[in-house]
Amino acid sequence: MPSSIAAHPDRLLPADPGTREIARSLLSRVQDLPVISPHGHVDAAVIEQNTPFPDPAALLVSPDHYVTRLIHADGVPMDQLRASGSRDSREVWRRFVEAWPLFEGTASGYWLRTQFEQVFKLGADLGELSADTSYDAISAKLVEPGFRPRQLFKDFNIEVLATTDDPLDDLASHKALTEDPSFNGRVLPTFRPDAYINIAHPSWASNVERLIETAADGGTGYAGYLAALENRRRYFVDHGAVSADHGVRTPATLKLEAAEAGALFEKARAGNATAADRDAFEAHMMYQMARMSVEDGLVMTIHPGSYRNHHGPTFEAFGADTGHDIPFAVNYTEAIRPLLQDFGTAKDFHLVLFTLDETVFSRELAPLAGFYPSVYLGAPWWFLDAPDAMLRFRSAVTETAGFSRSSGFIDDTRAFCSIPARHDASRRIEASFLARLVAEHRVSEDRAHELIVDVVDGSPRRVFKL
Known part of the structure; x- marks a missing residue:
């Protein structure tokens, strides 16, 4: 039985033999470095409680x-891809294996194939095995005592793993992990206030009421709202957080006077806010979040440009994060300017800008990061965290901003078992890009060896203050 192509040592490296040899040497410098994951969506409780993973389809x-x-795009109804029991899960897995050829050339196919080879040890490509054979092989792996989250955290060589957390979360799992002498890694919370800032969020009003009641220290109204956010940010800092993450619709920022912002706030609480009011308030709160980051030291990351829940019927039936968030074009240069006027040169303020619109890589983001001391380039993510897109990013930004203005790789994943595959792919892409510069005599090989270590390990530590 042929082995998977995911076992090939030169996967993702350049085709040209001479350049590939340089890339191999560069990769060897970083291949065994620890994983630094400063932004992701793994639940801290899974690691704290060492919860066994579910069946293959549910995982x-x-x-x-x-x-x-992608399977849905091929005509499979979404309800046939939802695992809710062992029998249903096997049927879902069969659907997935039938659809496996669809994933050729995709980032998902690469990550999954790497997991099947490196983590689950299938020993052959999924397409070479029957659905039941692969399901049973992975199921057997999942019940092994050594295949629990804490052991995998160690096996994956993860040093730092950041989660994404509600501002009112008590962070009990993070605290327990910090105090557990048997756990040597770092699992850091991340302050994510979207549902408390975006007026259009269906729970915004009730979230704000709970926030003020819980954390405003007796304050009320807009002033109490700001005080409550500041207090919860400090709570996160006290529990190890290094960043605040913002999944906003656009990167717009706006500085309003307190009275005007307070009027918008009360208009929204009364249920009378317009779409324009929503956009203005969210933009103003991005300015306020930057102000708070300057004061409390949390790194500010911005992830704009997604039309959330594009297909209404799917959202109504299955909820959010079900595959129909679609990117749209964004404008960073004008949108972020109000924030940068006041905070772009503020001491120790770190602002990491991400995009789903790769046309802004060289036109806007690289020039911004090439001037403002606070601005760093967020790694390609969500649709762009794919080999060719990562190469396009590196090529687009490096000539303007160099290597030092990058955040390091961001895996942005809920899929714990995919973390090593994603970071390995990024390291191979960085090696490939640098190898080309060496082969073209644009960077010396000795300097390339220094650069790749800094890009993989130094940048995330520096940018996220680790």
Whole structure:
């Protein structure tokens, strides 16, 4: 039986033999470095409680919108991709294996194939095995005592793993992990206030009421709202957080006077806010979040440009994060300017800008990061965290901003078992890009060896203050 192509040592490296040899040497410098994951969506409780992973479909198919969206596009109804029991899960897995040829050439296919080879040890490509054979082989792996989250955290060589957390989360799992002498890694919370800032969020009003009641220290109204956010940010800092993450619709920022912002706030609480009011308030709160980051030291990351829940019927039936969030074009240069006027040169302020619109890589983001001390380039993510897109990013930004203005790789994943595959792919892409510069005599090989270590390990530590 042929082995998987995911076992090939030169995967993702340049085709040209001479350049490939340089890339191999560069990769060897970083291949065994620890994983630094400063932004992701793994639940801290899974690691704290060392919860066994569920069946193969519930682990690898149903929760992965990268996977379900492509199978759905091929005509499979979404309800046939939702695992809710052992029998249902096997049927979902059969659907997935039938659809496996669809994933050739995709980032998802690469990550999954690497997991099947490196993590689950299938020993052959999924397409060479029957659905039941692969399901049973992975199921057997999942019940092994050594295949629990804490052991995998160690086996995956993860040093730092950041989660994404609600501002009112008590962070009990993070605290327990910090105090557990048997756990040597770092699992850091991340302050994610979207549902408390975006007026259009269906729970915004009730979230704000709970926030003020819980954390405003007796304050009320807009002033109490700001005080409560500041207090919860400090709570996160006290529990190890290094960043605040913002999944906003656009990167717009706006500085309003307190009275005007307070009037918008009360208008929204009364249910009378317009779409324009929503956009203005969210933009103003991005300015306020930057102000707070300057004061409390949390790194500010911005992830704009997604039309959430594009297909209404799917959202109504299956909820959010089910594969129909679609990117749209964004404008960073004008949108972020109000924030940067006041905070772009603020001491120790770190602002990491991400995009789903790769046309802004060289036109806007690289020039911004090439001037403002606070601005760093967020790694390609969500649709762009794919080999060719990562190469396009590196090529587009490096000539303007160099290597030092990058954040390091961001895996942005809920799929714990995919973390090593994603970071390995990024390291191979960085090696490939640098190898080309060496082969073209644009960077010396000695300097390339220094650069790749800094890009993989130094940048995330520096940018996220680790």
